[in-house]
Amino acid sequence: MLENIRESSQGLTAKIILGFIILTFAVAGIGSYNNSVDTSVADVNGEQISQDEFNKAYQAQRNRMAQQFGDMFETLSADPSYMSNFRNGVVDNLINQKLVDQNSEALAIRVADQRIKSTIRNMPEFQVDGVFDNNRYLAMINQAGFYQSSDFRDYLRTEMTRRQLTQALIASEFSLPYQEDMFTALQNQQRDIRFATINAEQFKANIELSDEEINDYYLANQSRFENQExxxxxxxxxxxxxxxxxxxxTDADVKAYYQNNISQYRDEEQRRIAHILIEFGDDEAAAKASTEALLTRINAGEDFAELAKEHSADTFSGENGGDLDWIESGVMDSAFDDAAFALTGIGSVSDVIKTDFGFHIIKLTDYKAEKVQSLAExxxxxxxxxxxxxxxxxxxxxxxxxxxxxxxxxxxxxxxxxxxxxxxxxxxxxxxxxxxxxxxxxxxxxxxxxxxxxxxxxxxxxxxxxxxxxxxxxxxxxxxASVKPLAEVSGQIKTMLVAKKASEKAQTVVDELLVAFKSGTDITEQLAEFGATMEVKTAVTRVGSGLDASLAREAFKLPRPSEDAVSATTVNLSNGNLALLEVQAVNVGEVKDSPNLSQQLTQQLAQAAYLSYVESLKVGAEIVRRKVQAPTTQY
Known part of the structure; x- marks a missing residue:
């Protein structure tokens, strides 16, 4: 039967039908591709921010918040309104980054390949005993989600380019001595005030509520009276x-485990090594000749450490006489490793060794023999x-x-x-x-x-x-989840409404007192009717005054008093009461030297400059935001 099918498929009619089928699939495929859904979360000057970028940034920010705030963040994350703002904040950050990247491109800011390589090799995360380890590097970037080293290099290049631009911007900020003097004078400024507190509690007794008011509040605020699921x-x-x-x-089990995992209880042979590195440069033969000349001087008795400090291209170890600290077998480049572990006596020096980094002279400075802990230990x-x-x-x-x-x-x-x-x-x-x-x-x-x-x-x-x-x-x-019945919450509603109406009545009273006070009327008797008197406080400071925080804050917002105008306002206190507040005098603060003030002001100015820079990039930019949902995939 298969032979018949094969023969029939060779005919002209079969080929035409097959051609139509292929064309249909091709057209359907192209149409499917062209009609693919745009899942990007934003578009910045024609460049999309993909859903995948958002998912990664969202999860990273969520993890940071969870680590910082623990259970508190878990509670907040149950609030849909909070999480909506949280997602929008992540998109805002991605838009800002995209604008900075585009501006970096426009300014032709680049990071050289050599600098990328140097940065990676010097990152402590990728080092073992202070030396770059390629296996550790690959393992760690894979763990971070970079499955190709080129992906990590591209990520690092982007981050370094951003940093180069922003550092150039914020590093140009500085504070001047007169600004520091003004800041400390304002910080240390003191104010003489007087205030009267109107207790809102006294108005509750005369508040009357109808059943209709309680019912209306209940119907309008049912979400406040829900039992959670x-x-x-x-x-x-x-x-x-x-x-x-x-x-x-059994004892046999313990012994077998110990023997099968003996490497866990063995301290490997270690050697303390110093080296001198001469890089290839443009002339490898000349570099080798220089290294051989140094080896001759060492063999003639010159100090290895001093020569390393003077000539080694590995400046970090060179400053310490070429010391690389303790190393184990298999950590270094294979040629370096073989030469280092071939040295037999402390103080012995290798021949010239060639690795990918250049030519080395290696010296054994100390030695630890292999040690195996016994099963008993x-x-x-x-x-x-x-x-x-x-x-x-x-x-x-x-x-x-x-x-x-x-x-x-x-x-x-x-x-x-x-x-x-x-x-x-x-x-x-x-x-x-x-x-x-x-x-x-x-x-x-x-x-x-x-x-x-x-x-x-x-x-x-x-x-x-x-x-x-x-x-x-x-x-x-x-x-x-259900709404509690009115009968269960009516007492709670009544308490809330009484407190609200009492506060409103107190606000009306204190507003009327303020108008009279500013007009020059003596309000002593009026205050007495509400059980209040003016209390005077001198030399009030911004912090540590012992006053209600709202009262102290408003005291430093009010303008300096003058002969033509009384500097006064009303204040809602944190305990629900209200106050009438007057600033009587402003005392100039003492200018004091602060060792860290210049740095603090510079940081504030730099932060403000960066935010202004980002805002300037948004002017004229074409930014399209799309509605975002919490990602379903966890990274």
Whole structure:
């Protein structure tokens, strides 16, 4: 049959049909490509900021905030309004970066390949014992998501270009002595004030509220009286520590583990090395001749350290006599490594050695022989590690079993609990916000509130809380989000409305007193009617005055008093009361020397200059922002 199909496909008709099919797929493919959806989050002067760029920046910023603020950020992240502002802030930063990159391109700012290479080689993150290690470099950039070294170099080039431009901008800022004097004079300025406090509490007694007012407030502010969605779950946990505590090891097991992992208990042979490096430059033969001449001088008795300081291209080690500190075998370039470990006596010097970096002369300055710790010395550590590894293996094995049983018997945790000898526990009420461990991990919370648990009332999938802890849950009780009944919150509403009306009444009173006071009227008797008197405070400072923070802040906002105008205002105090405030005199602050003031002012000026620079780039720029959502992919 296949032969018949092959022969039939050779005919003219078959070829025409096949041609139409190919053309159809080609056109469909092109149409699909041309009609692809634009997923970018913004467009800056025709250059797009991709969803992938946003996702990475969003996740990086979220991780920084979580590390800095911990549980507080987890609570904030449950607020949709806060997270919307958070996402917009990430987009703003990306737009600013794009504008700076475009301006750098327009100014032809470049970072040379040699500088990129030098920067990478000198980054401490990529060094082992102070020396660049290529294997560590590749491992660390892969861990950071750069799977090609060229990707990391491009990233570093972009960052260094940005820094070059911004550093040139902010480094040009400076503060002048007269500015520092003005700043310290303002900071140390003192003010003489007087104020009267009107207690809002006294107006509450005469406030009357109708049932209609309470009901209207309740209907207009129902979101304030919601019970959060909550769930209680029954759960079992599987953790490595519990498994490890039940692992029994024989002496043979301990000995076998020690022998199989002897490298962990061996201090490798180490050598302290000094070297002199002569780079190839434009003339490799001349560089070799220079190195051989130095070797002759060393062999003739000249001081190696002094020659290294004077001639070595490795200036960092050269300043220390060429010292590279302690190295182990396999750390350095293979030719360098072979020569260093071929030296037998302390003080011995190698021949001229060629590596990718240039020509070296190597000197052995100290030596540590290999040392192996005996099993008796490290037995406790060996037992702990062996138990942990066996427990980890068992942990993954039991995870599969728990996952299978909780799926095959979805209406109960008993079978899965029996397989791992665990006890079924019950959580407290959980919310989508902050919870106690092990329910403080987003993946656990998501599983607890999932459809399979709440609506289908089945066991959850097994959830890895961490590398050493897993959990399975099922519904115990569920409480949907609901608005509390009016009867339950009417007392709370009444208290709030009474306080609000009392504050409004106090505000009206203090506003009327201010008008009278500014007109020159003696308001002593009027103040007395409300249980208030003028209190005088002299030499009030900006900080540490002992006054309510709002009162002190407003005192330094008011203008200097004059014969023609009273400098006064009303102030809402932090405790809900109100105050009438007058500034009577402004005392010039003392100018004091501050060792760090110049630097602080320069930093403030530099920050202001950078923000002004970015804002100037936005003038005339074509910026299109698109609505962004929280990324679904975690980086």
């Amino acid at each position: 909550q769930v209680k779950v029954n759960y079992i946990t599987l953790d490595v520590d519990t498994i490890a505590s039940k692992v029994v090891l 490290v037995r406790d550590a060996v037992v702990a590690k062996a138990k942990s590894e066996k427990a980890q293996d068992k942990f993954f094995e039991l995870q599969q079993e728990v996952a299978r049983l909780s799926f095959e018997f979805p209406d109960s945790l008993d079978d899965a609990a029996g397989a791992i000898n665990a006890t079924v526990k019950t959580s407290g009420w959980l919310t989508r916000g902050a919870n106690a461990a092990p329910f403080d991990v987003s993946s656990v919370v998501d599983a607890a509130f999932s459809d399979i648990v709440i609506n289908e009332q089945l066991n959850s999938d097994i959830v890895e809380v961490s590398d050493s802890l897993a959990i399975v849950m099922r519904l115990n009780k569920y409480q949907d």
